[in-house]
Amino acid sequence: MPKELWKGNEAIAEAAVRAGLEAYFGYPITPQTEILEYLSRRMPELGRAFVQAESELGAINMVYGAACAGVRVMSTSSSPGVSLMMEGLSYIAGTEVPAVLVNVMRGGPGLGNIAPAQSDYNQAVRGGGHGDYPRIVLAPASVQEAIDLMGLSFDLAEKYRMICMMILDGSIGQMMEPAEMPEMKPVVRKDWSWATNGAIGRERRILSSIYINPPAEEVANFRLGKRWQEVEANEVRFKEYHLDDAEFAVVGFGTAGRVALSAVRAARAEGIKVGLLRPITVSPFPYQVIEELAGRVSGFLVVEMNMGQMYDDVRLATRGRVPVEFYGRTGGVVPFPDEILAEIRRVAAGQWSAEADTRISWQARMADVIGGK
Template sequence: MPRELLKGNVAMAEAAVRAGVEAYFGYPITPQTELLEWMSHRLPELGRVFLQAESEVAAINMVYGAACTGVRVMSSSSSPGVSLMMEGISYIAGTELPVVLIDVVRGGPGLGNIAPSQGDYNQIVHGGGHGDYHSIVLAPSSVQEAIDLTVLAFDLAEKYQAIVVVMADGNIGQMMEPAELPPMLPIKSEYPEWAVRGAKGRDHRILTSIYMNPEDEEKTNLRILERWNKIEENEIRYREYFLDDAEFVVIGYGTAGRVAFSAVRSARAEGIPVGLLRPITLNPYPFAKVAELANQAHAFLVVEMNTGQMLQDVQLAVAGKVPVEFYGRLGGVVPYPDEVLNEIRRISHEPIAVGVDPRRNWMQRLKTEIS
């Protein structure tokens, strides 16, 4: 396929179409609306299902119903809308159904704004709906990666009967850059043995997330956990840049990871032995890789567009072996490469305070910087 100039939201939508999505249910919300708009003409022209729901609550429950039939189905939204979907996401997890959700994260909390943010890391990676389950979370840092991860999301969802969230940010959704779309896959003609499509010539099937007997719910929780263990064993993905001889390691994902990459290259040009780890799966998280790097690095720098949510996962993996520093911009502000470069210079030249929450010092530096 030729490379085309594509907007992130449209690219993810068309990637889903080519991955064989048969039904899309969604609700308009900036900065993901172009995704819904693309689906509104593209799916009907292919004879597939598009429906604008009355709310995100309804949209995710339409997705839930369609997923019960065994077809590839998805929704997309942005932070406040995804909050509304959390009930349905929990039910989908409890019913062990494959579903893909694209979350184009914006500034928050509350109504926040429509600028790019990573403020929903904890919501999507560590939590969300009620109950004991995990979502697979993929974080693209370019339009091309957003396409590739959207296709991967459908495969992973079906392989593990799990929810896969492509967690982009407003920047990935809104920016245009050259990218290559995948070939058009045929839609499914065979459906899984659990699919509910009418009990023709077989016993009736029930899909539910209710297990009144606690022992049955415990077994269900264990079944979900066993599947998650396999995901942890097989599906951790990340990109490494200049890490072989790195004495300082920057960690960032999505847009923050991409900005950090520019800063790391500039720092390398200055002779600073720094590298970048860019997690692609935020769940499962590359804990082992970070722990391994903790044996070679003098210090880490975590860069995020939030107040240090992934920071805590890095701290868990580093386990106090070396200092972990933090730099973040908040509320929809995207850091410039120069800001990250200054942080790399600082940690590589100045002594780092140990035994202090890195966010305390970062907050003081940031307040001075923006005042």
């Protein structure tokens, strides 16, 4: 299909519709409200379910019910709203039903602001809700990539009977870019062996996250863990740029990775041999890729729009063999390419930080940038 100019949030909504979305439940919150607004018109046109719930708590529990019935379902929200959904997400995970959630992240903590941020990384990849449960987390860096990952989100959620989240900062949700939409898929209600979709001509099915007997809960948790090993073995996705001859590597996801790519290209124009690894799945994280890179580069520079959350995963992957530097902007501030280029030049000159946790020296350097406040 030809490319059209799409706003990020509306592109995500239309991509979900074309991927066979049957039911959407949500609640308005900036900067993701355009998704809900778009679907409020689009879903009724197609005879599909749309409900603006009374709250994020109501929305995620409606998702839970639809997921139990085997419906292709999703919700969307933004940082504070996602926090309110955590109990429901844990119930969905514990019941082992597929669901998709999109978080268009904004500045925080607290009420924060409506500017773009990546500070919900830990909440997404570490679980957020209570209990032991894994989840797939995808991080697009453009409107086109968000479109492409939308259909994949549903497929992965259903394949592994788990939550698939897409996290993107507000700038991707609000920006407009030329993008190509996939063809419309027909809605096909699959006859899942577990779905509570009406016990006609069969034994009834019961879906629950309750395990009164602790050993039974342990068995369930190990079942989730074994399923996650399959995800880690088969679903890691990432993009590599200029890593063939790189002497050190930048790592960034989403918008931070996209801005970092501009800085990497500028650095290479200056003769600096630097490359970029941009994780697309931040859960499962490309640990093995980074571990292999650690055997042939002198170190890493992690760039994020937070206080250094993915940084911990990169350090874990390197096993302490090479230094890992950090540069970030937080609170809704987006880094410029020249800021990252300055950090690349510093590292290329051999000015590695002395601390084991290089976020300490980063904060010291940032005092001049933010006025020492």
